[in-house]
Amino acid sequence: MLTKRIIPCLDVKNGRVVKGVHFLNLRDAGDPVELGARYSDEGADELVFLDITATIRSRETIVELVEKVAENVFIPFTVGGGIQTVDQIDTLLRSGAEKVSVNTAAVENPHIIAEAAQRFGNQCIVLAIDARRAKDQSAKWQVCVKAGTGPTEIDAVEWAAKAEKLGAGEILLTSMDADGTKEGYDIELTRAVGSAVNIPVIASGGAGKLEHLYDAIVDAGADAVLMASITHFGNYTIRQMKEYLASRGIAVNL
Amino acid sequence: MIVVIDYNVGNVKSVCNAFSHIGCDVKLSCEAADIENALGLVLPGVAAFGYAVRTLGSLAELIRNAALGGKPLLGICVGYQMLFDQSSEYGLHNGLGIVHGNVVALPAGRRIPHMGWNLVRVPEDMDLFASVGRELHFYFAHSFYAEVKDNQARIAHTDYGFYMPAAVQKGKVYGTQFHPEKSGETGLKVLRNFYEICEGQNL
Numbered sequence: 001m002l003t004k005r006i007i008p009c010l011d012v013k014n015g016r017v018v019k020g021v022h023f024l025n026l027r028d029a030g031d032p033v034e035l036g037a038r039y040s041d042e043g044a045d046e047l048v049f050l051d052i053t054a055t056i057r058s059r060e061t062i063v064e065l066v067e068k069v070a071e072n073v074f075i076p077f078t079v080g081g082g083i084q085t086v087d088q089i090d091t092l093l094r095s096g097a098e099k100v101s102v103n104t105a106a107v108e109n110p111h112i113i114a115e116a117a118q119r120f121g122n123q124c125i126v127l128a129i130d131a132r133r134a135k136d137q138s139a140k141w142q143v144c145v146k147a148g149t150g151p152t153e154i155d156a157v158e159w160a161a162k163a164e165k166l167g168a169g170e171i172l173l174t175s176m177d178a179d180g181t182k183e184g185y186d187i188e189l190t191r192a193v194g195s196a197v198n199i200p201v202i203a204s205g206g207a208g209k210l211e212h213l214y215d216a217i218v219d220a221g222a223d224a225v226l227m228a229s230i231t232h233f234g235n236y237t238i239r240q241m242k243e244y245l246a247s248r249g250i251a252v253n254l
Numbered sequence: 255m256i257v258v259i260d261y262n263v264g265n266v267k268s269v270c271n272a273f274s275h276i277g278c279d280v281k282l283s284c285e286a287a288d289i290e291n292a293l294g295l296v297l298p299g300v301a302a303f304g305y306a307v308r309t310l311g312s313l314a315e316l317i318r319n320a321a322l323g324g325k326p327l328l329g330i331c332v333g334y335q336m337l338f339d340q341s342s343e344y345g346l347h348n349g350l351g352i353v354h355g356n357v358v359a360l361p362a363g364r365r366i367p368h369m370g371w372n373l374v375r376v377p378e379d380m381d382l383f384a385s386v387g388r389e390l391h392f393y394f395a396h397s398f399y400a401e402v403k404d405n406q407a408r409i410a411h412t413d414y415g416f417y418m419p420a421a422v423q424k425g426k427v428y429g430t431q432f433h434p435e436k437s438g439e440t441g442l443k444v445l446r447n448f449y450e451i452c453e454g455q456n457l
Contacts, residue, residue, distance in 0.1 A: 001413055002372045003391065040438065045371055045393075071271050076393055076436045093300060096268045098395065098436055118344060120263075121302045121332065123367040123395040169367045169397070198362075200369045223365060253371040253391040 003253045004217050005045035005224035006241050007202060008231045010035055011052050012081075015061055018052070019180070019228045029232035033068045039231070040073045042238040045253060047073065048101070048172070048226060050128075051081030052147055059088070063095050070096020078172070080128055081147075086116050093120060101126035101172055104145040107152060107159075110166055117167025122199075127168040131156035131189060132176040141189050148176055156189070157196045164197045171197060172226065175205040180229060182208025190220035202226050210236065210244040217250055256452055257292035259317065259333075260284040261309045263301040265435070269330065272435035276442050278449045289316050294452030295325060298435075299332030303343040303357060303398065306332045318350045326426040326452045327352075328382075334429030335400055337422070343398050353424050354404035360397055364415045367397045374420045374432065376410045381451060382421065382428050383410070386443045392420070392432035393441070399431060426455065 010017045010032050017035055018026040029035070036047050049069070051062045059082060066079055079092050080101030089100045106113050106127055116125045130148050131141040141156040160171050173193050175186035185203045194201045203222035207213060207230050216222040230236055242252040258269050260282045273280035273296075281288060289295060295317060299306050307314070314336075321327040329337045336349045341357035349357070360366050371391045376383040383390070394412070402409055402419045410421040412432075421430040428448065434441035 002368065002370050002394075005370050067267075070268055071275075074272055074275065074436060074442060075438050076395070076433070093265070094267060096265075096271065098265070098268070098300070098433075118302055119305050120300060121343075122397050123369060124300055169395075170369060198366060200365050200367070224370065 001251045003045070003251045004245065006213070006238055006252070007046045007048055007224050007226045008039045008044050008238070009048040009050065009204065009226045009228045011050050011228065012062070012065065013053050015065070017232065019232055032065055033072060035232070036069050036073050036077070039238060040075050043242060043254070044075060044238045045224070046075060047077040049077060049079050051079070063091060066092055066095040066097050078126055080126070086112060086119065089116050089120065093124060099124045099126050099170070101128040103128040103130065104150070106163065107143060107145050107154065110162065113163055113166040113168050117169070122167050122169035125168050126170045126172050127160070127163040128172040128174070129156050129160060129193070130174045130176055140192070144176060157192050160193045161196045164199050168199060170200045170202065172202045173204060178206030181206055182229060184208065184212040185216040185220060185222070185225070187215060187220040190216060190222050194221040200224065210241060213241055213245060214248055214250070217245070255279045255281055255292055256294050256296060256449060257288050258282050258296045258298060259313060261313060263299050263306055263309060263332070265298050265300040265331070265433070269296055269298045269435045272442060272445055273449065276446050276449070278446070284313055286316055289320055292325065293455065294448065295320060295327045297327065297329045297333035297336065299330065299336065301332050303332055303335055303341040304345060304347045306336060307347050307349065310336070314350055318352060321352055321427050324426060324455070326448065326455055327428065328448050329429035330435065331396060331431065331433055334431055335398065337427065337429045338400050341398060352427050353402065353407050353422055353429065355400050355402040357398050357400050360399055360414070361416065367395055368414050369395050372412045372414060374410050374412045377408055380408050380410060380421070380423050382423060382444055382447050384447055386440060386447065390440050392430070392434065392437040394432045396431060426451065
């Protein structure tokens with residue numbers, strides 16, 4: 001039976017792991033390679049590295065980071081942040097990343113998903129969606145680009161379904177409303193997206209307690225749960241999360 | 255020395271990193287001389303099947319001949335799928351035809367790709383898994399799988415709502431649909447076993 005995945009997320013800015021609230025007020029959380037190796041040792045199922053600097057210079061840094069992580073960490077990891085071309089995806093996969101996530105570039109040019117999927121296979125193309133509840137009635141949740149600074153008119157649920165048709169292999173769904181609050185994942189959003197697609201959905205944003213992981217998996221149907229604050233700042237170890245989920249009958253790789 | 259076949263697809267480096275990490279002598283190469291001199295070959299692959307086969311090009315024949323000549327070969331993910339006769343991913347493409355069977359889409363009615371850690375049940379006589387265990391979690395990431403139709407092949411299975419082949423062995427030809435190079439300590443043990451099989455061949 002396929003197990004549910006626990007995925008620590010490492011937001012990387014200028015070579016350091018940082019974490020904020022609602023995408024703002026960043027705190028330093030350590031060295032990405034060291035932290036990645038520690039999570040791997042603790043039993044994380046995967047890692048996600050998001051380059052939140054995403055400038056031209058930082059892109060070179062992220063390739064070096066991917067190479068270093070790949071030499072030290074032998075579990076899958078996804079890299080994202082500021083990726084704009086299929087050739088950049090190629091470079092990151094060849095440097096040792098298992099998957100690459102795209103967000104803004106896919107909104108601006110959805111065809112990048114199809115092109116990358118046909119070349120590298122669907123399984124390594126992750127569509128990252130940053131969504132927030134729309135203030136008007138135009139869409140239930142609107143997609144935001146450019147690390148949350150660029151609201152669009154796009155409906156998050158419809159976008160997820162379209163991306164699946166184009167060839168995305170997974171959705172990394174972050175609720176901007178829940179991000180960093182530690183008040184729980186956005187169950188409604190996660191369930192809505194998960195029901196609209198047949199590809200795996202990673203719930204992200206809002207994990208604060210062990211129950212939140214269970215709720216995202218059982219109530220919202222998430223295939224994986226992503227977290228940052230609660231692991232980086234030592235609230236829970238990966239093992240504690242897995243033991244908790246296992247005790248409540250969820251299949252995990254312990 | 256083990257040679258990891260260098261062709262323009264993802265994860266070649268991850269496979270080399272994993273072998274280096276466990277202290278194995280490994281070289282990334284696409285040279286005929288290296289392939290001929292290698293103790294064993296690893297055919298990795300993170301790519302669509304058609305792209306991988308096209309990119310492999312004339313190396314395919316070299317690898318096939320080496321494997322048929324008894325050199326240990328380990329195919330991983332799409333490299334595993336290429337061991338079979340044919341795939342229907344984005345059109346029909348021929349594989350190496352070393353192990354008989356076809357690569358087909360995962361049946362509907364479940365999340366696809368099959369992504370994450372699944373429990374693999376290993377039959378007693380697969381030396382790739384010697385001393386590792388009989389029920390092990392490995393990392394999978396794929397939308398197609400091999401329907402193995404080769405009565406000389408031994409098969410390890412996993413459960414993804416149906417009984418799915420997860421690894422094969424036919425003589426000294428091995429293949430894993432999962433990624434041993436990304437399956438933590440368990441995966442590294444499998445790679446070490448392959449290395450020992452290669453070294454044993456040379457004694």
